[in-house]
Amino acid sequence: MMVLAFYVAIFVISMLIWGRVRRHRARHDFTSLKTVTFGDESAIQPDRVASVISVLSVFLIWGAFTGSGLVPLHVPGPFVGEAAFTYTARASDGAEAEAGVRIAVHDPAAPAPPPPQMTPAPGFAQPDAAVVQAWRSVLLRVSENDGDGATVIAIDGQPVAVDQRVTVAGGTVTLTPRGSLNFEAAKGMQMEPIWLPSPEAVVARFIEIATNGYQNTSLWGHLGASLARVLAGFALGSLVGIPLGYAMGLSGWFRGWFDPIVEFMRPVPPLALIPLVIIWFGIWETGKVVLLFLAALWIMVIAARSGVSGVKLSKIHAAYSLGATRTQILRHVIIPNSLPDLFTGARVAMGVCWGTVVAAELVAAQKGAGMMIIAASKFQLTDIVVMGIILIGIVGYGIDILMRIAERKLVPWKGRG
């Protein structure tokens, strides 16, 4: 909730500030002279300043809530240092005495300090000391050294009942049903590294894995393994799917035969096929490539089919009356005409394949981006998990950008027929 509130606050404040700044910088391009921009899609350009602030604020919030050294502002962190409170014990004869408790709370990354030294108290109740990591709790059997039958009746002077929580310096204390005190160090608002490591921890882990590798394979080996599977599955899917799609676009028999299969298989998510693919093809490379082949196949079939169906009849007629044969029409009219649709399909297929390969590697793999994060999660290495997620996102985004560049280079006529 806090995080969301911060995020919305940054969004609103930066929007207001940037809006104010922009108003002072007069622009005189055509769009700036439009009086109606609400609802005019062409007048809406993504504000690149907003994009930059957006990315920065994600890192700012990430850093602020993980105590990162890269970010100047932090939300309050966990309590570290010496927590102390006093308790009042009552002996079986009704006598009451007070004693102090001191707990050294230390940073989990630092070695544990020795327990604080305590001087004996005048009454029958004797002081106690403990050591605990930040964010953790420790059970204090305070009355153990206070003689038989002594029970805790108050903490810091406040009377306390079983399961009642009392706030003390550096944390909270709860009286357990068995008479012990459970001290919980104050957590603050930052996240534990096991939930979410700080950005620099992720970067450090990235550098470490980029140089040393992870589980006997270099980082590039992991990413390369995933990419190779995607490319193999996509290539096979296109190799089968595109001709099949063309056949479905050009022949009624093919369309009638394969329509039910394609329409049935298309809505089945590739992940649902994993169990069957594993049973049939095993859990290693063959199984994964088959799975990605199936993920890409239907998309490419449909793209090729719609590419053929999308050719304007007048173009076909023109080619016929210019004397072209059927082979020439296929080669010079139908195939080039379908390229924009094929590219759209290829972009979708690559995206789906990339998502599917990661999921497939979560199930079983010796290397790969998905294997890396699932293996790390088993050892609670959250920094590797976060790093893996970021790398998967970057690679997926990179694939899409490359496909878009290729599209612009290879089919410049797209959408302009």
Added chain:
Amino acid sequence: MSGLIIDKISMRFDLPGGRAVQALKDVSLDLRQGELLSVLGPSGCGKTTLLNILAGFLAPTEGQIRLGDARVTGPGPERGMVFQQGALFEWMNVRRNIDFGPRMKGMAKPDRDRITDHLLETVGLRDFGDKAVYELSGGMQQRVALARCLANDPDVILMDEPLGALDALTREKMQGLVLKLWKETGKTVILITHSVEEALLLGERLVVMAPRPGRIFREYRLPFAERGVRMDLRQVKKSEGFAETREEILSMIWGMEEEIMGKRDSAA
């Protein structure tokens, strides 16, 4: 060098639900080599169907088409086609669009280039050979379409409202170009249009078709195309007989339209 004979063409096809449509009934026409015919009629009179039959994309249910000694049974390069718009291949530049026909025939590159250069010059696109077709304006695209058709050296050129999507000024310029090309090349040209003025300007012969069933309603022999070759088209429109003929044909077509609407009203 041979004439085009349209011999009692009828076109009748079944609709789902057992009804049948008589799109054309007993259409006959003889065209000499080099004749310029324009076909006019209200929508639904079967003029596009007729053109598709001439091109060989449709087979008539009765009658036949003969070009010279050969019977037309399918599309062929001796009957070139110019479409309204969007029939260019946008993955090829202007030059490759124009030499598509010769290229498919396997003509050698120097010969192809000679033809293409000449045609680019003829249609006024000399410096546009290497442009992508989608970079050209609508009028220029139709110039490319004309050149592409001519590059194949057909005996007959079939035009299906080639200027229909152009603005009025461009259209008038293109009408002049069509007349010029017709005169220079001596091709037989059949032009379908829904503009009465265009039909008058671009027809030595003008056929007015009537709907339900599609048939030839009246035929004219007109002097305006010949005049258009010699003088400015705007002068032709002011010349003797033009306005009267236009009014006569317009009221004829209006009559047909009203008849259709009347039939529809009484049916409803």
